[in-house]
Amino acid sequence: MLILFCRVLFSIAGLLLFFLFDQLSANECLKLCVLLAAFLLGVGGMLHAWRGSSSASAVTVLLRIVVPVFYLDAAIKGFLRDYFGMRPNPNAVLQAMFATDQAETGEFFLHNSVALAQAAGWFVLVTAAVLLADRQLLRRQAARASRPPGLAQKCFAVSMAIFLVLLHVNTTMRRENPALFWPLRYQQYSAQLEAMKSMQQALTAAMAAPGDWHVRYAGEDARTVILVIGESTNRASMSLYGYPRATTPRLDAMRAKLLVFNDVISPASSTVESMMTMLTPADIGSPDAWMAKPNLLMLAEAAGYKTFWVSNQTRNDGWIGLLAGQADESDFINYGTGRGENNFDGNLFQPFAHALADSAPKKLIVVHLLGAHPSYDMRYPSRFAHFDQVQDAVSAQMASQGRSSWIRHQRDEYDNAIRYGDYVLGTLIGMADTAKAGRAASLLFVSDHGQEVGYSRNHAGHSASDKSGYEIPMLIWDNQQAPQSTAARAALESRPYQTDKLDATVLGLLKIETRYYAAHDDILSGAFQPVQRFMNGLQYQRGTPALVR
């Protein structure tokens, strides 16, 4: 039995090598070690206990099959870490393998041949080293006589086998089993693909023909409209809106060039739900209208715009993926599993510059940020950690309101993320400003929804029940902006608005006339009319205390 333990230790040492050389995360390594040890001690232990001395060769066969499978899995994960960053999303790989044609798959292998060769090298080296060590161990052991297995050993082997089975009751452990990992992910990927297909079919079946949209472009010969969609950004944490911390120095500096709307709320407190009404004729009153009426991208394309979708969020996001798929060009720079990933928004500058440089006369560029989505500390490089542990008016106020130290710490990190977001948005506006002199360009920034970070209670995260979950920044930069009186501007900026009607404002910026454009829902229009706003089904009024459900 002792020899079996030694063999298990050797096998685990191989996995530790992958961890030590940064091919596996601690978490992945731990799970794989537990699974491998449970398998070898359970199945191998039972072989050993019941077949006695003749078991050595059976255990050897088992080890030589199972251990390489684990190492291959570790090597693949190592490659994915290199390729995709922190936590790889197998769906992105599956997409690369299955969703693209063979030429692209070939390109994937060609472009990554060095990293792939490195991963293969790791696999061969570690497997060879461990199997050779195992052979040496067996040779030494063969010289000694071993005692026949006793009852204790049999009990141990059976309990390890039971432990192995029980491990698979836990979903995260089951997913980590190298034999199940890829089949399970492929299953998940296929299900997503099916859902998207049926959504697309339902959409095209219910949609009126483009001829019935009565689309007409009424603008200049060349026009660029940029829609920057933020993520989880609450205006209460922006100095642009009077927050005592200097979280938005760049926007503050260009304040005179901006229309800064100060009474805007989102239709929902989560991403997809909000975006479905922001970018389509659907609104809170008729949330399903996106199925029967054309969305912003469709209308823009019908009016002759070339459309771009540049995103730091995941492509596999159901409806958003479907929408982005309608853009003429889309670029998703985040290969992670979703909004939990850390890929800084500044990495969008390059694809944004590419879209700006495109020669199409009329362009709609949608930029989808990760913004200040939890976990806040994953949203900014360390040089933006301005507010960690600072003692200032904000921390003093939070302390006096009885906010826990954890929530105060969350606020510090959230404000760091807001400050990085200011750098990102300020840079995007600067890029749009210098892109092409004389060309009409507008940029609208709005967050998908807000965030509660200790503004009204000891909570950090999305919130459907707090106003902070909905109160968002919205601003417009325009290089052709006509001069306005201070009073007119102030009146415009304090118009009450809810962004389920955002499509009307964007159509106005696009200068598209269509039967789906309602001037009374366009915040910039002279015909704008405010309507009752709703938050979580309840009437919303600015300034009144936070709603209680």
Ligand SMILES: [Zn+2]
């Ligand atoms: Zn969101």
